Amino acid sequence: MALRIVMYFGLLAVGWLLRSKGLINEKLTGKISHIQTVILFGLIFIMGVRLGMDEQVVSSIGQIGVMAAAFAIVTSGFSILLVYLSRKRFFKGEGFTGGKND
Amino acid sequence: MTKKILIVLTAGILAGLFIMPEVVYDKTGLLMDVGLCLLLFFVGIDLGGNKDIFKNLKSVGFKILIVPAATIIGSLIGGIVCSIIFKLDIFGSLAIASGMSWYTLSAIIITPISSQLGAVAFLTNVFREVLAFVSIPFIAKHIGYLETIGAGAAISMDTGLPMITKNTNQEVAVISFISGVIISLAVTVLVPIFVGMIN
Numbered sequence: 001m002a003l004r005i006v007m008y009f010g011l012l013a014v015g016w017l018l019r020s021k022g023l024i025n026e027k028l029t030g031k032i033s034h035i036q037t038v039i040l041f042g043l044i045f046i047m048g049v050r051l052g053m054d055e056q057v058v059s060s061i062g063q064i065g066v067m068a069a070a071f072a073i074v075t076s077g078f079s080i081l082l083v084y085l086s087r088k089r090f091f092k093g094e095g096f097t098g099g100k101n102d
Numbered sequence: 103m104t105k106k107i108l109i110v111l112t113a114g115i116l117a118g119l120f121i122m123p124e125v126v127y128d129k130t131g132l133l134m135d136v137g138l139c140l141l142l143f144f145v146g147i148d149l150g151g152n153k154d155i156f157k158n159l160k161s162v163g164f165k166i167l168i169v170p171a172a173t174i175i176g177s178l179i180g181g182i183v184c185s186i187i188f189k190l191d192i193f194g195s196l197a198i199a200s201g202m203s204w205y206t207l208s209a210i211i212i213t214p215i216s217s218q219l220g221a222v223a224f225l226t227n228v229f230r231e232v233l234a235f236v237s238i239p240f241i242a243k244h245i246g247y248l249e250t251i252g253a254g255a256a257i258s259m260d261t262g263l264p265m266i267t268k269n270t271n272q273e274v275a276v277i278s279f280i281s282g283v284i285i286s287l288a289v290t291v292l293v294p295i296f297v298g299m300i301n
Binding site: 007008011012013014015016017018019020024028029032033035036037039040041042043044045046047048049050051052053054056057058064065067068069070071072073074075076077078079080081082083084085086087090091096097 | 106107110111112113114115116117118119120122124126127130131133134137138139140141142143144145146147148149150151165168169171172173174175176177179180181183184187188195198199202218221222224225226227228229230231232233234235237241245246247248249251252253255259260261264265267268273274279
């Protein structure tokens with residue numbers, strides 16, 4: 001866990017440093033958004049494959065799926081609600097609101 | 103974006119169910135790690151292009167802690183509500199809610215105490231991760247950028263980060279990463295605590 005966090009920070013820092021020092025080719029920087037989208041869809045597909053191949057997930061979906069779905073929606077919903085209330089109270093500016101509910 | 107994600111995710115699930123041979127499963131972990139590392143590297147390159155981000159974050163200051171705190175407290179309130187709805191042991195319910203999208207860890211800790219709660223925890227956090235992937239574009243567009251972190255919770259620092267970056271901006275991406283780290287650390291502390299309190 002600790003090693004992973006360090007590695008993630010490290011990769012972000014290396015990418016940030018290379019770009020800020022002007023060591024990244026301009027042609028590549030113009031394609032970053034496209035590259036990110038391709039890798040993202042690849043990751044989502046692999047995540048789907050993992051879920052489909054995981055017997056624990058497949059076999060228990062019917063049995064306890066409704067309860068788990070309710071837990072996911074309610075916990076996620078309250079997290080979003082509290083962040084929304086906190087953002088309204090403590091954060092100003094379009095950079096945080098996305099131009100909505102400012 | 104959401105439609106494309108659902109299509110790709112569904113295609114992946116169907117491929118996993120019907121097409122992929124068993125040996126693929128073990129390799130998917132490595133593939134996800136490599137893909138994730140590449141993405142984080144490119145997110146770093148993206149961040150390096152904007153020199154004002156850290157200046158702007160400095161102006162946000164300690165308030166950066168508010169987002170992970172609100173996400174964690176919100177999840178715990180959700181856990182209490184679910185314990186009332188399903189008449190579950192409140193600490194078991196809080197243990198499930200404390201997984202905050204990190205389905206592998208929470209289920210592993212809970213299962214030895216109760217296999218049923220462990221299975222619910224596993225699926226809850228799988229669903230929460232999928233829900234985050236599907237809802238982040240909608241939340242960013244119609245509710246607000248910071249709220250995407252509330253949806254992603256623990257995955258805001260890794261698998262959810264590219265999605266949040268794609269749909270918000272670089273300032274929120276940095277807050278997302280830091281929030282994800284704090285939330286993930288909280289998962290490792292909160293789940294064992296609540297599991298220890300289950301009656």
